[in-house]
Amino acid sequence: MTLISLLKRPYIYILSLVSSFAIAQSATIPITTNDHALVLKTDQQGRLRTVYFGEPLHSSSEYEAISSLYHFDDANDGIYNAAYTPSGTWSLTEPAIEVKHADGNSALELKYLSHSQKPQSDASIETRILLKDPLYDFNVTLVYKAWEAENVIEQWTEIQHKENGAVMLEKYASADLYFTGDNFYLTSYHGRWAKEMQCKEEKLENGRKIIDSKLGTRAMLLQSPNFILSFDQPASENEGKVILGQLAWSGNFKLDFEVDTYDNLKFLAGINPYSSTYALPANQVFKTPSLIYAISNHGTGEASRGLHRWARNYRVLDGQGERLTLLNNWEATYFDFDEDKITGLFKDAKELGIDMFLLDDGWFANKYPRNSDRSGLGDWQENVKKLPSGIGHLVKEATKEGIKFGIWIEPEMVNPKSELYEQHLDWVIRQPDRPEVYYRNQLVLDLSNPEVQDFVFGVVDKLFTENPQLAFIKWDCNAVIYNAYSAYLAEQELPQSQLYVDYVKGLYAVLERVRAKYPKVPIMLCSGGGGRGDYEALRYFTEFWPSDDTDPLERIFMQWDYSYFFPSVVTCNHVTDWGKQPIKFRVDVASMGKLGFDIVFSHLSEDEKAFCKQAVKNYDRFKEIIWHGDQYRLVNPHENDFSAVMYVNESKEKAVFFGYFISQRQRLITDKEPIKFNGLDPEKQYTVKEINLFPGKRSPLDSEKVYSGDFLMKAGYNPMINAGRTSVVLEIEER
Incomplete structure (x- = not known):
């Protein structure tokens, strides 16, 4: 055994190794920010436990003594405060990980092997803790990144093995946290289309509270992976200990809160194991999504400001950059437009004083023209009847007016009434022998398939290759997954249970390619409204669309609740004809984020036009405070x-x-x-x-x-x- 220790704060470097499990390895591992500490410690059996979650101690040497103050062992259940609870051996509490080894055995033990703590280029300190099964060549690495000034922690898990065959991962949480306290209050968010982020606060009682999604795509439609956890009292803006958190994953998720028999709280977060058993080959690493959370001892306001600063500085694409104000044609024309009607709107955009015109749905497909949401999706060529001169002509005409041009796409989806569906039925997620089930008259393409990934990337690449001056993409995603089945996975003899996970991994692979070739182009993340908005997707997108409900009265509430988790620079707020409020009210509400318009400007009265133009000038003056201020x-x-x-x-x-x-x-x-x-x-x-x-x-x-x-x-x-x-x-x- 070797031990190297450099204890000078704020950086601690520790490397410890053991050659066998004959002697239990001892380690105390503090993960600290300016105002908080998460302390992990091994017990006499070499298992890792969470022993402290609170304000940091002045002397790091005193963390060693904390574990002796608590006694959570229970012979009937196991270890309540395990840092990552395995299944099938010593614990009967809800596990963080369940596996079936290559030999068919389902028992797993995890003991501490080593850890390291190192500063990273993004101003964080990364802690990596290696756990190993004593009988199987199976490892789990717990990873924590802590940003001191922002009081933000990001954690995930990396799973790897060298067994003789694939190991079936049946559950693989990103985080297994344990909190002591008297009372715990959870604020969670539910919703439906046009009613996203409806908040509910409740006191957690003994038993389990589960929040999850099984929709496959558009995973935030009914439940949200965002949460507020407050300690000892209901959440307050300026008082009390709180955690604001999110599982950063664009697919099925599961948040599991359990108040145990000691009245303490066990919290598990990760990919929903529902129908998602994953075959992990030897020597490959399975990385779980990140749980990201901000911690405050002074209420939700301080926590969200820390999370906003973290997001702008370290996570959101171009988080410190500019955003484009825009005029969108969707509510002005819906699918009913032609070239002249669109170019006529350019003058409205110019007079209004905004940066860009955005052409929405309905511009594509010829054999099955996109004149409604029932046809054409997947056939990404300009509709020659509507746009005989093509997208390039619109880009040039917009440029002549002194504005930029952006365009809507929904490349992950397909209408059954389309050429793509006719030519590549094997690319569609569907049960071959069952009736198709549609959401918004469409189905989902199988992004686990590399050929589909090439196609989706090609949709974006073709637009930019043919129109280099294209300034903006609105990327939509409206359907959920019914009849989950992948022809590609069947062909590769891979389990169908991998589809939900491989779909999201395929999406991220496409987005990596898009950003490698087009790193700076702003792209809005839309999903029928707020069906998709998470910090993993926001690595690739500059902003997201919170809801199709643009009634300004409703938006006041939605924008308030989104603001706990997201800085205003990423929330797109449009002035529309929804609601009964006057134009001033609508513009004022939309100005609390990235401002856009979705109205027929020429239909406004002269006073309304004058107000809007002046409001845009005012916005241009103070938008930097909205986007990058506290x-x-x-x-x-x-x-x-x-x-x-x-x-x-x-x-x-x-x-x-x-x-x-x-x-x-x-x-x-x-x-x-x-x-x-x-x-x-x-x-x-x-x-x-x-x-x-x-x-x-x-x-x-x-x-x-x-x-x-x-x-x-x-x-x-x-x-x-x-x-x-x-x-x-x-x-x-x-x-």
């Missing part, structure tokens, strides 16, 4: 008759405030008290000016008065939000 949720719409959010830039010189009257009770008085701001410098002096005023309207607020940051955060400010002033936008600047 967000502070001030007044919760779930608990009040009005809502308020503000964004503050890094230097605290500028901020933007958004407030909305959301009550249907028109006589309700909501402007009787001030709203306390947050995030400002108490020593700085600020002016507060109302912007986005409708033509002919005057603000009742004094834009010349000067306030200290201390005053605005302690005494507050009254923006006069009421039934006559339903949306208020304030620009706060250092004097």
